[in-house]
Amino acid sequence: xxxxxxxxxxxxxxxxxxxxxxxxxxxxxxxxxxxxxxxxxxxxxxxxxxxxxxxxxxxxxxxxxxxxxxxxxxxxxxxxxxxxxxxxxxxxxxxxxxxxxxxxxxxxxxxxxxxxxxxxxxxxxxxxxxxxxxxxxxxxxxxxxxxxxxxxxxxxxxxxxxxxxxxxxxxxxxxxxxxxxxxxxxxxxxxxxxxxxxxxxxxxxxxxxxxxxxxxxxxxxxxxxxxxxxxxxxxxxxxxxxxxxxxxxxxxxxxxxxxxxxxxxxxxxxxxxxxxxxxxxxxxxxxxxxxxxxxxxxxxxxxxxxxxxxxxxxxxxxxxxxxxxxxxxxxxxxxxxxxxxxxxxxxxxxxxxxxxxxxxxxxxxxxxxxxxxxxxxxxxxxxxxxxxxxxxxxxxxxxxxxxxxxxxxxxxxxxxxxxxxxxxxxxxxxxxxxxxxxxxxxxxxxxxxxx
RNA sequence: GUGGGCGUGGCCUAGUUGGCUAAGGCGUCAGAUUGUGGCUCUGAAGAUCGUGGGUUCGAAUCCCAUCGUCCACCCCA
Numbered sequence: 390x391x392x393x394x395x396x397x398x399x400x401x402x403x404x405x406x407x408x409x410x411x412x413x414x415x416x417x418x419x420x421x422x423x424x425x426x427x428x429x430x431x432x433x434x435x436x437x438x439x440x441x442x443x444x445x446x447x448x449x450x451x452x453x454x455x456x457x458x459x460x461x462x463x464x465x466x467x468x469x470x471x472x473x474x475x476x477x478x479x480x481x482x483x484x485x486x487x488x489x490x491x492x493x494x495x496x497x498x499x500x501x502x503x504x505x506x507x508x509x510x511x512x513x514x515x516x517x518x519x520x521x522x523x524x525x526x527x528x529x530x531x532x533x534x535x536x537x538x539x540x541x542x543x544x545x546x547x548x549x550x551x552x553x554x555x556x557x558x559x560x561x562x563x564x565x566x567x568x569x570x571x572x573x574x575x576x577x578x579x580x581x582x583x584x585x586x587x588x589x590x591x592x593x594x595x596x597x598x599x600x601x602x603x604x605x606x607x608x609x610x611x612x613x614x615x616x617x618x619x620x621x622x623x624x625x626x627x628x629x630x631x632x633x634x635x636x637x638x639x640x641x642x643x644x645x646x647x648x649x650x651x652x653x654x655x656x657x658x659x660x661x662x663x664x665x666x667x668x669x670x671x672x673x674x675x676x677x678x679x680x681x682x683x684x685x686x687x688x689x690x691x692x693x694x695x696x697x698x699x700x701x702x703x704x705x706x707x708x709x710x711x712x713x714x715x716x717x718x719x720x721x722x723x724x725x726x727x728x729x730x731x732x733x734x735x736x737x738x739x740x741x742x743x744x745x746x747x748x749x750x751x752x753x754x755x756x757x758x759x760x761x762x763x764x765x766x767x768x769x770x771x772x773x774x775x776x777x778x779x780x781x782x783x784x785x786x787x788x789x790x791x792x793x794x795x796x797x798x799x800x801x802x803x804x805x806x807x808x809x810x811x812x813x814x815x816x817x818x819x820x821x822x823x824x825x826x827x828x829x830x831x832x833x834x835x836x837x838x839x840x
Numbered sequence: 841g842u843g844g845g846c847g848u849g850g851c852c853u854a855g856u857u858g859g860c861u862a863a864g865g866c867g868u869c870a871g872a873u874u875g876u877g878g879c880u881c882u883g884a885a886g887a888u889c890g891u892g893g894g895u896u897c898g899a900a901u902c903c904c905a906u907c908g909u910c911c912a913c914c915c916c917a
Contacts, residue, residue: 394890395850399909449915452841469917497917502841504911513917576915688917715917745875779877794875808877 400503401510402717407735407786412720414733414836416494418542419514419714423492426535428516431491433473435498439465441476444701445669453499466498470515470713471698478519479702487521488528494716506686506718517711519698524708526643529674529694532712533644533658534651536678536690539714544730544835547681549657553664554641554674555693560634561610561627565603573597575665578611582663582684586612611663617645620660637673644674672696676712682839686722690714723837730838736786738767740805740825743778745794752793755803755818759791762822766791782808789825 397403404412420430439456442465455466467473470493478489494514503509516535518528533550540548562571577592586608593604613623621642628635641660648658664677673694680689692712699707723729740759744752753768760766767787769778782790792804797815805821806813807828816824 396908453915499916501915503909507916511917691917713917718917743876775875776877779875781877783877790877792875796875804875806876811877813876 398509400508402508402721406737408724408729410735410737411729411733411836415543415716415720416512416514418836419494419539419716420492422535422539422542423514423516425538426490426516426531428490428492431474431477431493432495433467433470433477433493435466435496436464437467437473437476439463441702442467442472444472448669453501455498455500467495468499469497470495470513471517471711474515474517474519474711475699476702478707479699479705482521482699482703482705482707487519488524489519490516491519492516506721508717508721511715511717514714514716515692515711517709519707519709522706522708524710526640526674527647529640529710530644530647531651532674532676532692532710533648533653536676536712536714537653537657540657540678542835544837544839545680546839549659549679549681550653550690551659551661551664551677551679552641552644552674553661554637554644555665555671556633556637556673557624557641557662558637558665560631560637563631563633564627565606567599567603570597570599574599574607578607578663579665581611613662617648617655617658617660620662621645640673670695670697674710680722683722683726686718688715689719689722728837728839730834730836732838733834733836734788734829736788738765738785738787739829740764740766740789740791740821741782741785741787742766742768742791742793743775743782744769745775745792746798751798755791755793758818759822759825762819762826764822764825788829791821 424430439454440463442454443451450468454468457464474491474493478485492515494512496510497513498510500509501507516532518524520528533552536550558575559568559571562568562574567574574593574597577589577597581589590604590608593599593607594601599607610627613620615623621638624638624641628638645658645660648655661677664675671693673696675693676691677688678690680686690712692710694708694710696708697706698709699705742752742756742759746752749770756766756768767785769781771778773781779790788808790806790808792806794804797803800815802815802817803821804813805816805824814824
């Protein structure tokens, strides 16, 4: 028989158990945080009709989507969670209560060249709030609060939620009569941090065909930095020249005004005029979150406000605001940087019960007794040498091994061995559970430990 | 999609002016008192040198093709 060499495709992440446990921990934090803000869980199919996923048509989506035929069906794998959400809302809008808040943590697929931190299959953790006809700006102010809670929940401190407003940008380009070129300009300006202002200027002049004066105006505009109050006051100087701009500024003020009420510290939030993000459908506030100590990895969470979620599927006007956390990338980078908390328990069980008698019944009962006290307990079922049983406990990384042999059974007790210290005690099942619980008592250990 | 680097046991690497049975480390497995893991010691298994073709007396090493992979660009989480 031919052996097929096992391999995992490039751009797909596969983890060993201890890492997977840490990953799941992050997912749990996301779920509980999202749920705590009243978002409902949603799951949609990984595969959809290609027509639906490609409704928007053209561009990168068409190039990157995994598309295939099965019989006569033209199918595709979802490349994000927003388009499936649009379909879902369009399909069920008569049954949903608006504003509709949902979260979804699922895999998405993109057939592009994989690179460090860039995957072909990866998890997105999305939240969106969809309004029926209207959606108040207050929703846009709440989003950073949720991002903040999630990242703090992971154990991160050095991150920054950067915010801009698309209306400010389009309004500003209207003032310069550059409305048609705004897409190219924004894409260029977005690279400011990466390539520097001289390079940006060169591209604006040569590739975008701007005049020296226009380029100068733009560079001066995106150079506006400082505290939120300082940036906003600098922006006030541009008012009265574009209705769009003025409206964008008003929205930006509304978002920043409620930050402290929502509990977001100023140090984790910044108005940044270079942010453009997802050029096609965002129409108002846009968000991008970066790790301050690892700017090279780019954005780990981004999103914004859009006016018409489901326009391709129904006539109804459904404005919304949402964000997406690139969980796979975030995890990959944190792991690579060695920031995953080594203190976080990553064994599949709290204790491993090792039966040492021919009759396994007492051990089975013991395992169940300890398990019923709320602990994760694995029963070792193999008939191997004691040495090998211990080696297994060691390799699994379980903090405790519970031994049950003739002696213990005769005394009505079991031997509880702390694998880290080597200390061993003879205890009853209840005492054992209590002992282990006290030793672990680790419910609030963060996943990430920043240095 | 465009441009560049690299492919040697499961993993990391040595070996490239072509030359004897391809070397080492990690890991795996088995032993060193069959009720005690990590450490140490001993031993074992495991590679058609990515694949196909070519040059040559002889190819891991040179040439061509192909696949894979990584990096940059594009774009993005």
